[in-house]
Amino acid sequence: MGKMKVLQIVRKSEGGMKKHLLSLVRLLDKDKYEIAVLCSFDKKTQEYLKKLGIAVYDIDIGDGISLKKDYRTIKFIRKVVNEFKPDIVHMHGAKASLVGRVACFAMPVKTVVTVHNFANYNNMSFYKKKLLLSLTKILDKKTHQFIAVSQALKDDLVLNQNVKENKIKVVYNCIDISFYEETTLNLKEEFNLPQDSFIVGSVARLIPAKGVQDLIKAASILKNVNAYFFVAGDGPFREELQKMIDSLNLKDRFFLLGYRNDIPSFLRNLNVFVLPSHEEGFGISVIEALSEGVPVVATKVGGIPEIIQDGVEGILVEKESPEELAKAIEKFLKDEELRKNISLRGKESVGKYSCNKMIEEIYKIYDTLKGR
Template sequence: MDKVGGAQKHVEALAIGLKQDGHEVTIVTGLYEASLWHLEEEQISVISIPALQRAIHVTKDLQALWQLRTVIKNLQPDILAAHSSKAGAIGRIVGGYLRIPTVFTAHSWSFTDGVPPKKQFIYRHLEKAVQPLTTKIITVSEYDRKLALAKRIAPTHKMMTIHNGIELLTENNQIERNRHEGPLIVMVARFEVPKRQDLLLEALSELTDIPWQLHFIGDGSLRPLLEKYVAEHNLMGRVQFLGNRMDITTLLAKSQLFVLLSDWEGLPISIIEAMRAGLPVIATNVGGVNELIVDGEHGFLIERNEKSLLKTRLRQLLSDEVLRAKMGNNSERHFLRYFTFSPMYQKTLFVYEQAFAKKR
């Protein structure tokens, strides 16, 4: 949790909800940057295990396994909730060894379509190996549940789809949408694989005949390369890199269009945040994205690397204020009906209770 991402936001929101509900919550993570989160003010304990990293590394993974075992043995929790592929696997091994009911949330399988074949092979077999140690599996999209069934990762009775959900905006968050020299596009994503800020920049660099401004929110190792691209294509006056921000709700409220281009996804919280803000969305049709966005109703879906259609859809929305308003209103209503926090929280708590009851 040294970077902001959908899975991390999900964990924070669940932890805060559980704490406010009277449960005792501890988060165990790899690297941790406290300034990015609201956990301290909610008095939620965070334990950092730096050896727990995203990439596979045998020595560090064994260290992380041993250190996590020590932590969990001391905490003696009723439920171990594991998130993300790597931490999820290590967490389930520890949970199985200590006989603690373990619920794994798959935010996007690491063997999903779009992931490099070698990585797919490794993680598919890893998931099959740790499945017997898993009490319940939550998938954030129907796409991921069906993919797991197709790959024979786990039996049907162990899995349940619970779509991501986020809190409603309060009156204090209602912000007048700003006027700009041109429509303001925003993309919220870390500058890492599988996000494709490069594809958006390439498309927009060929649309300089119409007004637009672009804000990138997020950080990561690929950012310097894209900053160089912006400089080389004389886009400095149109593109801003804002880094990691705590005021994403405000920034979205000041925007006119949200874009998320990824090679693979689960059910992106960033899109749900954009829908809550009443923004039309252009996104790649991967993972569970089409469970959020209906093409032509809340925005537009495009296939991976489909730059020609991306340019067409960008021009269409950037040039038509009425269409942006219509799709944005549709997005907000869709969010209010299906993707708020309370239903997601209650369903997740029910799965935790099922897992605990099974142990008893």
Template structure:
């Protein structure tokens, strides 16, 4: 590694002697590749966009790569933040040859930061096939508990994780879920959202409710979760059926898309939920929908540390959620929300009704949530990562 660093430094000195000051600045930037499975509207993907917004682009040359051609909704937002995104897995041949495309791209950067366990394993092995003087350093972030991964992915990730120079987990629970040997050397790094963003203008609440046909005096519970197995929509829909019978003023908004859409819609219809539970699909106006709501609900079976909960608390919504993954690290039960065991729709329904009927409780939890949400600042995590990038390149 020392030999590679010396050669790299000598190369940069030779280059800079022939360059203008602006060209020198570009060459001296540390080149970082963010590697992720897709760039759809998921939590880890949103974190990359937030990171791109606050990153130091003068010192670091960021780029991203992904393999899911059907998950590209956030590519324009990432590009607008100065981070170009490369699709590795497009087309039938791309599904087979993306590891070779990744290897070629890895030879052009100094750091590869993986945000997907499968891609992390492939990147670590690919790095070992690159000559030492061209080999990038690999680091990774674990965004979900290991029990949520398929067995092959878990094995690949676990057996290759020791090749990373840095590993981060987004919550204590994610770190605890790792193999005991891999917990060592894995640091908990709480991510977050961009603090200080402008809130929706006055009147947003009424406007959104009118557009959706929701009465102004209704109590609106919102969930933002993709239609995937770990989000446990059956738990939410069964709880909603019970809660709606007890509290006529309650309306539920469900924002998200995913592979279980047909299954979720079929269950929604069979339970007779109608317009009281609105399946809204993918939305770009989540901030406005949060402003139109009174509480946030999350019925997941597995989680890392949900970005949606951070956004809800920042928006001043009390949280009713299952106590899974890093959720208990974010929500203080009885103060900023109510936590419940997973797979218990009756308990979830009771909590929804309790919060829906108690306006003073909602106001109290909302204020406490706003105060607590300030700890979820993406700038802190990005600064830690950028210091690590610089140290690893220098070493």
């Protein structure tokens, strides 16, 4: 019996979706699976994939809806499917699953969609939204398998998209540090900070939904606390966030570090990790922080409460509440015993996010689809 062929489709991304895709294709057994990736990733990432023995098809899938551009993308995907002849086409995220499923419509392949985030129809005209919802409803019925990276996303698919519950499997993302660089990062030395100061940090794409603006406001509330704030990540909201930092006179205490590929080293510098998201499909940076023994403050949105029990593995607060964020951060900074106890419990809880467990669940899904 020959190898099962799997085509992965994903748009350009730098967060949990990209981490998940890279972990998945790295871990899939190359003796059992022949893998191709159709993506919009940067050249460095594409070279990484090629070194793994993976065929890479480069195309800019984009993010919004553009009929002319999307038509070209759909045409290209059909060409790749006809050339590669996959048994399964596995799509990640809303945009890739839209163009991918349209391209595969009526083609002899099994389709899998991994849902990483909640559907977002903001900034979309009424007619475009109506068209998209109608098309999605048709495509959902034809999709063979959905994977949700949290129970919250599964519930949303059932309630808001009317996807049948038995077509959705929850498979959590895993902790995979294999593609990070290991550095001897020392933020106190690098930024000439007092040795007795506390370091509060976050890892987030700089967009409004990640709530970094709330963390900046919380830092302003905590002006009398001996703490410094660092955010690893980049994005289109960076300039606005920097203006906020400057206007609140926080430029000596709050630092936007930009994109980093040494996240484990960064996390080990922190006394407290904060994820102030307004919405979050899963929250992979939370489990990365827990695995490094860093106590976590996060908002109780999306999949985060599936990772953190309030007061057990971390502290949960309401979204868009800088006051609650500030109070939770200060609680950790003032109580060393609390930090130790919660970080220990957090580190003990991350076993269920092993890469072996994730890949075994994916194997079951692929094998079941191949057998249909």
